[in-house]
Amino acid sequence: MLINFKGAKTYIGTGGKNLDNSKTTICFIHGAGQNHLSFIQQSRFFANKGYSVIVPDMPGHGLSEGKPCKSIKEIAKWVYDLLKTLDVNNIIILGHSQGCLVALELNRLYPSFLNGVIFVAGSNEIPVNQFLLDLSLSDEQKASNLMVTWGHGIDGDMSINNWPGHSHYGEGNNVMKMNKPKSLNCDLNACNNYKDGIDAAKSIDIPALAVLAKNDQMTPLKSGQKFVELIKKCETHVLDCGHFLQTERPKVLNSLILSYLLKL
Amino acid sequence: MGENYKFDTLSLHAGHIPDKETGSRAVPIYQTTSYVFKNTQEAASLYNMEVGGHLYTRISNPTVAALEQRLAALEGGASAVACSSGMAAMHLVVSTICSSGDHIVASSKMYGANINLLQHTMPRFGINTDFVNPNDPDAIEKAIRPNTKMVFGEVIGNPGLDIMDVPAISEICKRKNVPLVLDATFNTPYLMQPFKYGANIVIHSLTKWLGGHGIAIGGAVVNGGNFDWGDKEKFPTISGPHFALNGISFWEEFGPSALIAKIRAEGMYNFGPSLSPTNAFYLMQGIETLPLRMKKHIENTHEMLDFLQNHEEVAWVKHPDLETHPDYKIAKRILPKGSGSIIVFGIKGGREAGQVFIESVQLASHLANVGDAKTLLIHPGSTTHSHLSSEAMKEGGLTDDMIRLSVGLEDINDIKKDFEKGFRAVKKLGARC
Numbered sequence: 001m002l003i004n005f006k007g008a009k010t011y012i013g014t015g016g017k018n019l020d021n022s023k024t025t026i027c028f029i030h031g032a033g034q035n036h037l038s039f040i041q042q043s044r045f046f047a048n049k050g051y052s053v054i055v056p057d058m059p060g061h062g063l064s065e066g067k068p069c070k071s072i073k074e075i076a077k078w079v080y081d082l083l084k085t086l087d088v089n090n091i092i093i094l095g096h097s098q099g100c101l102v103a104l105e106l107n108r109l110y111p112s113f114l115n116g117v118i119f120v121a122g123s124n125e126i127p128v129n130q131f132l133l134d135l136s137l138s139d140e141q142k143a144s145n146l147m148v149t150w151g152h153g154i155d156g157d158m159s160i161n162n163w164p165g166h167s168h169y170g171e172g173n174n175v176m177k178m179n180k181p182k183s184l185n186c187d188l189n190a191c192n193n194y195k196d197g198i199d200a201a202k203s204i205d206i207p208a209l210a211v212l213a214k215n216d217q218m219t220p221l222k223s224g225q226k227f228v229e230l231i232k233k234c235e236t237h238v239l240d241c242g243h244f245l246q247t248e249r250p251k252v253l254n255s256l257i258l259s260y261l262l263k264l
Numbered sequence: 265m266g267e268n269y270k271f272d273t274l275s276l277h278a279g280h281i282p283d284k285e286t287g288s289r290a291v292p293i294y295q296t297t298s299y300v301f302k303n304t305q306e307a308a309s310l311y312n313m314e315v316g317g318h319l320y321t322r323i324s325n326p327t328v329a330a331l332e333q334r335l336a337a338l339e340g341g342a343s344a345v346a347c348s349s350g351m352a353a354m355h356l357v358v359s360t361i362c363s364s365g366d367h368i369v370a371s372s373k374m375y376g377a378n379i380n381l382l383q384h385t386m387p388r389f390g391i392n393t394d395f396v397n398p399n400d401p402d403a404i405e406k407a408i409r410p411n412t413k414m415v416f417g418e419v420i421g422n423p424g425l426d427i428m429d430v431p432a433i434s435e436i437c438k439r440k441n442v443p444l445v446l447d448a449t450f451n452t453p454y455l456m457q458p459f460k461y462g463a464n465i466v467i468h469s470l471t472k473w474l475g476g477h478g479i480a481i482g483g484a485v486v487n488g489g490n491f492d493w494g495d496k497e498k499f500p501t502i503s504g505p506h507f508a509l510n511g512i513s514f515w516e517e518f519g520p521s522a523l524i525a526k527i528r529a530e531g532m533y534n535f536g537p538s539l540s541p542t543n544a545f546y547l548m549q550g551i552e553t554l555p556l557r558m559k560k561h562i563e564n565t566h567e568m569l570d571f572l573q574n575h576e577e578v579a580w581v582k583h584p585d586l587e588t589h590p591d592y593k594i595a596k597r598i599l600p601k602g603s604g605s606i607i608v609f610g611i612k613g614g615r616e617a618g619q620v621f622i623e624s625v626q627l628a629s630h631l632a633n634v635g636d637a638k639t640l641l642i643h644p645g646s647t648t649h650s651h652l653s654s655e656a657m658k659e660g661g662l663t664d665d666m667i668r669l670s671v672g673l674e675d676i677n678d679i680k681k682d683f684e685k686g687f688r689a690v691k692k693l694g695a696r697c
Contacts, residue, residue, distance in 0.1 A: 164318065
């Protein structure tokens, strides 16, 4: 659905269902250079499992207008305001990659706002190398293509997909192309500059779920494993794939999330 | 990981890794109509298009999916759907994008069945087409109306071998917010990948060079994922509410793959032009050697061009790699590896000489196909385009003496010797006259 939020047309995926405030809400936060289409195989799945689903396109991403947020803190505040505006309850936040930093910050800034938190391909920090930062300014398309390539495991290389006929690379590149120019650079800088992850991770008091990837080249497994050790109560799983677990291993990921939700 | 494999490697591997349970190196043929659901929740998930998977082979099948994913990878597209023939692919695209009252701009120099579909069949359903010279971007732009839903043409026209100026036409389409749909059968992704030049949708007859061995009929729609279907007024079938699935918008739910998702949910579901898993396997066997075959096809084609141009019994030779071809410069620009392995030529002596030639060769087969590993010949005026009037044939660049040659992979000297037999018979005919 499209709403007017903070003066800009904002797209919110709801998994094809009408938003129902009485249900537990799962809010999916996309990663750098991504949009709601990162969660094609989660949004409809959970919307049809009795949850209210919110998959916002951040400002300047996907079908949302507006200027991209410049810091993780700014994105977290934006998400908080959005959820307040939508008047949803019993909120579980699921972040992918940069979205994990947003989830961490949201929980740090607004303690007891969340009922659950799920980290997919997450870490407490996502340093970005200068080459990619520069490239995202000088040749955004090339930077996007590189991220799509690095972001996938062998399934990306070999065009293996559980969704018949779909190519991870072809689809991934075009999802990134939907975003407004320079949004990727904004996102990468926001990731690179975020330094509150350790404190934020330590402050999590609610049960968390982390699903990491063995062949993740964007948020390497080692970094993810150190991160989950900072969280008091975190159920952790490692899947044999690349950074984009949502499309590379959707069925296993969905079942892990579902089982976590049922335990809350 | 992150290997970005090259074309030759993808031709062999894309869409399949060795089966984890059986270790099968080749793509298994899943010769099944349906798939056992683990539970009712899984069944509901598949029906609701919540997650990927297979429900019924009319809609998708694991062997066919491997082929589709290989094609998407080779074209650099977002997604693909394979179907029973190239014409089924064409129909899927038209019927998914267009509704009654809509309009198409199409090349006037195309394969007879493509023209037939747009000129005679679709108007019965309220979809009308204006046919325009494919080499005239201005005329294409002028023909686009507010209700035009696609511009359609063939990268290399069949059988006239006109080359569409894809970069120029794609710019026009982008400006007018109309998808450019190209039949890329004659070039295959080995010679040219239309998405790199701004096309939005590619259709293939897989029966031809991609399959390459004349053993299986098949087609495919490959979606570039690079078209914005967000205008709900203009593209209601993709971005407007779907008749099922709680009225979702395919554009909002599936983004770059909205077209293919819609084709599967409506076209494959309601019309049922599915490809058999066994044929998908045969076609993939062909694709494994596509780069090798295309190199040799082009090599032999260039040899045959020299041979025919210098033959006293040949009146004229047409191929886009010849400087005499009106689209030579465009071909050089967008088809630098070569402009395909179809040659059209005229035999001195007209229609009768053409018939004698075709009936006198031994190695080359007289049949209605192209892109086989074997050399093929046909006389379009009496076969593929026989339903067209003389005026329509002329408009399509056809003449009575024209022979369409699909150059095969045989030893080039054997093809030449075979043709000499045909030319000797033509010469005898001339002597009798």
